[in-house]
Amino acid sequence: VDDMKSEGTALSFKPSPTVPLFTDLMDVYTDSPGLEDRFTQIATAFELAYGGKPGVYARAPGRVNLIGEHIDYEGYGVLPMAIRQDTVVAIRAAPGTDKLVVGNVEAAKYPTLEFGLDPEQPVDVANHSWANYFVSAYKGAFELLKSSRPDSVPEPVGLQVIVHGQVPTGSGLSSSAAIVCSSMLAVLSALGVPPSELDKAAVAEAACKAERYVGVTSGGMDQAISMMGQQGVAMHVEFNPVRGVCVVLPEGATFVIANSMAVSNKAETAPKRYNLRVVECRLAAVLLAMKLGLNAEEALEKIRTLRDVEPLIAEKYGAADGATCANAVSEQLGEQYGIAEIEEALGGRKLGDLFACEPGSLRALAVAEADKYSFPLKKRAVHVYSEAQRVLEFRTVCEDASLPSSERLEKLGGLMNDSHGSCADLYGCSCDELDELVAIARGAGALGARLTGAGWGGCTVSLIREEDVEGFLAALRDKYFKARVEGGTIAADQLPEFFFATKPSSGAALLKPD
Numbered sequence: 243v244d245d246m247k248s249e250g251t252a253l254s255f256k257p258s259p260t261v262p263l264f265t266d267l268m269d270v271y272t273d274s275p276g277l278e279d280r281f282t283q284i285a286t287a288f289e290l291a292y293g294g295k296p297g298v299y300a301r302a303p304g305r306v307n308l309i310g311e312h313i314d315y316e317g318y319g320v321l322p323m324a325i326r327q328d329t330v331v332a333i334r335a336a337p338g339t340d341k342l343v344v345g346n347v348e349a350a351k352y353p354t355l356e357f358g359l360d361p362e363q364p365v366d367v368a369n370h371s372w373a374n375y376f377v378s379a380y381k382g383a384f385e386l387l388k389s390s391r392p393d394s395v396p397e398p399v400g401l402q403v404i405v406h407g408q409v410p411t412g413s414g415l416s417s418s419a420a421i422v423c424s425s426m427l428a429v430l431s432a433l434g435v436p437p438s439e440l441d442k443a444a445v446a447e448a449a450c451k452a453e454r455y456v457g458v459t460s461g462g463m464d465q466a467i468s469m470m471g472q473q474g475v476a477m478h479v480e481f482n483p484v485r486g487v488c489v490v491l492p493e494g495a496t497f498v499i500a501n502s503m504a505v506s507n508k509a510e511t512a513p514k515r516y517n518l519r520v521v522e523c524r525l526a527a528v529l530l531a532m533k534l535g536l537n538a539e540e541a542l543e544k545i546r547t548l549r550d551v552e553p554l555i556a557e558k559y560g561a562a563d564g565a566t567c568a569n570a571v572s573e574q575l576g577e578q579y580g581i582a583e584i585e586e587a588l589g590g591r592k593l594g595d596l597f598a599c600e601p602g603s604l605r606a607l608a609v610a611e612a613d614k615y616s617f618p619l620k621k622r623a624v625h626v627y628s629e630a631q632r633v634l635e636f637r638t639v640c641e642d643a644s645l646p647s648s649e650r651l652e653k654l655g656g657l658m659n660d661s662h663g664s665c666a667d668l669y670g671c672s673c674d675e676l677d678e679l680v681a682i683a684r685g686a687g688a689l690g691a692r693l694t695g696a697g698w699g700g701c702t703v704s705l706i707r708e709e710d711v712e713g714f715l716a717a718l719r720d721k722y723f724k725a726r727v728e729g730g731t732i733a734a735d736q737l738p739e740f741f742f743a744t745k746p747s748s749g750a751a752l753l754k755p756d
């Protein structure tokens with residue numbers, strides 16, 4: 243941590259800027275059970291598939307978001323930390339061949355797929371396959387090079403690839419960003435870009451854009467923390483441009499991740515869930531801006547996110563903090579809007595035309611129209627503004643050395659509980675299993691518990707005092723997981739993969755085999 247600069251307060255500092263290249267496994271991982279075996283397995287799969295060794299390994303972790311849900315795509319900062327579980331991509335350039343061959347250690351579940359070398363090739367969203375994430379990263383790697391060094395973009399070359407992922411999929415821990423970020427780093431490295439040229443924030447930004455090829459209109463949190471995460475600290479990630487400040491968590495804080503086991507496969511459910519929320523926020527922002535004085539044309543041109551409305555709110559209400567913004571929404575927006583009503587407010591413009599360049603949003607609109615869905619815009623916007631405020635408060639509490647640790651932990655827990663309530667009641671992104679698990683966690687002594695990631699299934703994160711962790715895990719086992727073992731949904735020896743205490747881990751890195 244010696245390259246970190248202090249940044250305003252004694253407690254927060256910036257992450258190091260470029261991707262480190264290591265030659266020893268133990269430098270990349272400080273705590274990863276079964277490490278040697280895992281890399282032997284990857285090397286063996288590589289040898290079997292292609293004969294020989296990979297040129298480089300790229301790794302990128304999943305993450306747990308501590309607070310700040312569904313606000314990254316609205317321009318607001320979030321507060322995640324990287325977790326130990328990661329995806330490793332072993333890669334080698336194969337000059338003279340004309341294919342991307344993408345294999346996986348778990349070949350039965352993730353069969354080998356082949357693609358052409360054209361960086362402009364489309365990603366087949368209609369037939370979602372696991373390797374779509376690799377192809378998206380491949381395309382994104384060339385886009386990054388075209389913008390960062392337009393005069394020396396390397397020629398495409400055949401690539402041989404073996405992937406191994408540990409982040410549980412569909413669980414809100416961002417297995418998707420782990421594979422996109424590691425794949426992008428692997429491709430850049432195989433194309434000959436030296437690590438000293440790999441700016442973490444630039445790769446994160448490119449990986450965020452690239453992941454959208456998979457069909458989810460996502461924000462940039464996951465790629466940012468997967469790239470820039472740092473051992474021992476959480477990170478306040480902000481956007482436009484993407485940047486991070488490390489946040490030291492109060493002493494004695496432990497975060498426990500528990501998987502509700504309701505699978506939320508975002509790439510497939512996006513039109514009804516994730517992408518629909520992104521559309522709702524956009525519409526709420528435009529209508530709010532119009533209530534505050536812009537005409538339809540100005541609003542559609544200038545307002546992309548709820549954050550963009552802040553200056554208009556400040557003008558009318560004298561401030562633009564979270565509470566003021568939420569209050570402005572309550573005063574200005576109605577509860578529900580049908581598509582026809584919104585189009586009328588926009589002077590007869592068709593929503594389909596407005597979103598014409600955004601295929602992910604168009605699919606969401608088509609589903610909404612077919613379902614005669616009405617958009618609860620007030621609730622959505624109140625969630626975003628109040629959640630953004632909670633992120634700032636969370637960081638402030640972490641940095642407030644004048645409060646005793648125990649008091650800080652209680653405050654953080656309270657913010658996490660409020661966040662869950664807002665996700666469930668205003669944003670509609672929880673589900674029965676998540677609500678049940680959150681209730682069990684609170685009953686078992688969590689200072690705070692909430693869903694993490696996009697929601698609709700996946701994991702919860704709970705804040706536990708270090709000395710309470712063992713008892714807490716035992717209670718979760720009894721009250722949530724035991725019945726699932728008895729019912730045959732999980733094998734007893736898999737339990738540690740479904741709920742575990744976690745520590746902030748380091749972000750993406752490259753590793754050169756000896």
Ligand code: NG1
Nearest residue numbers: 311312414415416460461463695696
């Ligand atoms: P998950 O579902 O954990 O991958 C998604 C988005 C984030 C963010 C959260 C909700 C992607 C890649 N990630 O995370 O950008 O919006 O939901 O806070 O879609």
Ligand code: MG
Nearest residue numbers: 416417418419
């Ligand atoms: Mg994801």
